[in-house]
Amino acid sequence: MKTFSGKTVVLAVTGSIAAVETVKLAHALRRRGATVQAVMTEAATGIIHPDALTYATGRPAITRITGLVEHILYCGEGGAADLLLIAPCTANTIGKIAAGIDDTPATTFATTALGRGMPVVVAPAMHESMYRHPGVVENLERLRSWGIDIVAPRIEEGKAKVADIDTIVLHAARAVSGRPLAGRRVLITSGACAEPFDDVRVLTTRSTGRMGRALALEAFRLGADVTVVHAGSFPCVRNIRVATAADMRRAVLSVCRDDGVDIYASAAAISDFAPERCEGKIPSGSPLDIRLNPLPKIIDEVMATCRPVTVAFKLGWHEEERARTMLDAGARMVVVNAPPAMGAAGGTFSLMTADAVTEVTGSKEEVAAAIWSGLL
Known part of the structure; x- marks a missing residue:
């Protein structure tokens, strides 16, 4: 860029x-x-x-x-x-x-x-x-x-x-940059979660955190005080390291409660399910049934308790109706993209607000810039 x-x-x-x-x-x-x-x-x-x-x-x-x-x-x-x-x-x-x-x-x-x-x-x-x-x-x-x-x-x-x-x-x-986000506290969840189902194996996704990184660094460039909850480490921002969706939920709610949040971008591929964990290492070679238990939606809790300006992400084909539901629930913007964009350097994204839908095709850095531009 x-x-x-x-x-x-x-x-x-x-x-x-x-x-x-x-x-x-x-x-x-x-x-x-x-x-x-x-x-x-x-x-x-x-x-x-x-x-x-x-x-x-x-x-x-x-x-x-x-x-x-x-x-x-x-x-x-x-x-x-x-x-x-x-x-x-x-x-x-x-x-x-x-x-x-x-x-x-x-x-x-x-x-x-x-x-x-x-x-x-x-x-x-x-x-x-x-x-x-x-x-x-x-x-x-x-x-x-x-x-x-x-x-x-x-x-x-x-x-x-x-x-x-x-x-x-x-x-x-x-x-x-002129720092249009100066004084704003931005919280971003990024990347994949990893849910253990024995002592060596985890259930996760292909998310790399590239979109979260792009959002975080662009927010920093625009002058924000940025906190990222994820498994990695980005420059110039406050990093809170987590692994599981439960860890992420605790960290996010703690930041909301203790520090306050003005803008929340839920860019992470947060686990929808957690497997019932087995002790030790499950022996290989035999069929195995794993029970998956649903997890609470972090974004719903954040919007209900902190009421920040919220950017939600929906992954999948034909997610427009579900995105509209999230807008009705209080999200300022919902970013819709298809699974091929997960882990890729870029792609085509729909930026949906209550007033319009904007199609953006480009690198994730370019998409992140368009997201912040749409919020300013």
Whole structure:
């Protein structure tokens, strides 16, 4: 998806070894439609050559402020840039920004951007002991208080490694989205449940959670506070790990009760039945009858107790009448798709509301964007 279409991102690179990842980062931003202008400190040019970022961005990398006053052209009032992304950002640069010092191209761009009030995203990278330094901790808090989005590093091998590229791009996309879901608490159920019928076997579905992931990351991009209840782990959101439908029900109702929910998207293939469990491992080689007991509908309980804006999903052919019943019961939107879409990268989906039915064909990321657009 071209989430940065028409947007210009200034990518400021400082003197961390993680600067070697910025060629990939620039490519990732451009693939999503961004125009990227690289700005480099002198220390950064000792780690990655400016020509590498000139190649990656298609524009000459800025390594010093000249008489063209590049910082004003991009980040001043009426400047061309929509976002200043400092990645990687060293402890030294964080401290200078917090103190209002601008003695490098990156810090001069930062001072200008903050004075203009434009979005700024910072992705720290340093040794873990430096990241824990009380001065660095205070400086990061100061930057947050100014509205700068700090992309938390990955703590690995004694280092606060710069966040992965997908996470940085998501934060950058959130910063330029206008955040129409800011302040909204979004709860999503995603993927398959697994119901054990002995100690080694489970009853499950072919759901992969791709739609739940697409919905969650798009909601994050649009500014929401997102919680996902599922068996996996998605970046940038709160993940609550569950396995069975009963686990999912407890977790969902707990979030509704304790945190509150504004929007609930029931994208999971939640088990309709649970087998009666046998102890141990059922011996193989003989016919077996398994009794399946029906399970309560989580979505019905959520709509009855929390009354959030609800997006329901119906899987199957010719489900329009049942979808209408869910709309009558209080769902804002029902997304209808056929079984071939389960586990696939995309497909054709019907987005049904009380007023209209919209057909969307595309990737699940495109479908997720259409769902959120239909709710806004």
